[in-house]
Amino acid sequence: MDSSTEANFPWTPEQLAVLPHDNAAPKLLSSIWALFAVATLFLTLRVYCRILKRRSLWWDDYILIAAWVCSLIECSLLTHMTTLGYGLHIWDFDWNNFQAIMVPTLASGTFSITAAVWSKTSFGITLLHITDGWYKKVTWFCIISMNVFMFLSALFPWVDCTPISSAWDMSVKGTCWDIKVTVYYDIFSSGYSALMDIVLAILPWKFLWGLQMKPKEKIGVIAAMSLGMFAGATAIVKTTQLPDMLSAxxxxxxxxWIWGNAETCASIVASSIPMLRVLVKEAASSRGYKSGGYFDRGTGVTGNHSRFVTISSRPAPTNSELELHKLGDDRSDRSILGNNPNLQVPQAKNGIVQVTDIVVKYDEENAQGK
Known part of the structure; x- marks a missing residue:
């Protein structure tokens, strides 16, 4: 601790002897970059899956990528802050760096909040593609209200002083709001964000349960779409940490900072996993095929397999997106990725619908060598 720090925080040598002198910077950096690496892996797989299946991205992909960029900037700013002494206790901090650390601190908070709300918004936009009716209206309400409340949380630290520049420039004299006002509002907005995570995770349950799918597949899709619960859990923990902003x-x-970063990364992972189910299912299916035949893991019998195209004539649905989701099995997973060009719903009143099925042929006599 240098002399300038002693002038501002004149602890006696006896007091300093019993105070902790650890540095939390290594824990901060290892946590945020490890979480960011996991989020990057899942986002990369999501984008790969999108391009592989649709050869284009949707708005939810672009917004999630923007959230990832904000998280990257936040992690970079926090890393820069540790070089200025962030992570040290105030009695060990070099007070000469206080002015230099102010803007990065405010900017990190803004990017952290933006990354969190955009990652949740991305999942909400995904739901808009697979829901209809009142589900869609509730989803829009969640997206809009969450963005408004979180935007104010990101804005207040920059405008809570008069003149505004005094919020980050210690050489400018001014008056600022009581810090409790900002902290209490942040607690509200963070808690509301956690609630929206839970609502968006539960919202598609009833809709997805009505799909014509095998129960096991249906449960798998619902579970994949409900992983936002974990993001909500991290947001709740982060909310409990907000009163620490009042500490000197x-x-x-x-x-x-760690839990704020965890909230964003959990949202990115939760938004990406539903897209990856198609890759997992296809990988599992490919392992079932043997050269020249199909392996039935239930019976241990191999036999010839054929790929059939079922043609049927029926009235066109009023909602092509909804009909695509009701085609069944992993087509509901594929619809999350986007309309498969091989599964086009006709626009005419009556038309030919092509549905791809796998039909396993098994000749018992041939299998037994007769």
Missing amino acids: DFADGVPL
């Missing part, structure tokens, strides 16, 4: 010790804020 910098080091007390490290857990808040």
Whole structure:
């Protein structure tokens, strides 16, 4: 601790002897970059799956990528802050760096909040593609209200002082709001964001349960679409850390940064996993095929297999997206990725619908060598 720090925080040598002198920076950096790496892996697989199946991206993909970029900027700013001494206790912090750390701190908070709300918005937009009726209206309400409340949380630290520049420039004299106002509002907005995670995770349950699918497949899709619960759980934990913003010790804020980053990364992972189910299912299916035949894991019998195209004539649905989801089995997974060009719903009143099925032929006499 240098002399300038002693002038501002004049602890006696006896007091300093019993105070902790650990540095939380290594824990902060290892946590946020490890979480970011996991989120990057899942987002990369999601984009790969999108391009592989549709050869184009949707708005939800672009918004999720934007959230990832905001998270990257946040992690980079936090890393820069640790070079200025962030992570040290206030009694060990070099007060000469206080001015230099102010703007990166405010910017990190803004990017953290933006990354979190955009990652949740991406999942909401995904739901807009697979829901209809009141489900869609509720989804829109969740998206809009969440963005409004979180936007204010990102804005307040920049405008809570008069003149505004005094919020980050210590050389400018001004008056600021009571810090409790900002903290209490952040607790509200963060709690609301956690609630929206849970609502968006539960919202598609009834809709997905009505799909014509095998129960096991149906449960799998619902589970994949409900992983936002984990993001909601991290948001709740982050909310409990917000009162630490009232502490004068910098080091007390490290857990808040970690859980804020965890919230965003959990949202990115939760938004990506539903897209990856198709790859998992196809990988599992490909393992069932042997050269020249199909392996039935239930009976241990191999035999010839054929790929058939079923042609049927029926009235065209009023909602092509909804009909595509009701075709059944993993087509509901594929519809999350986008309309498969091989599964086009006709626009005419009556038309030919092509549905791809796998039909396994098994000749018992041939299998027994007769």
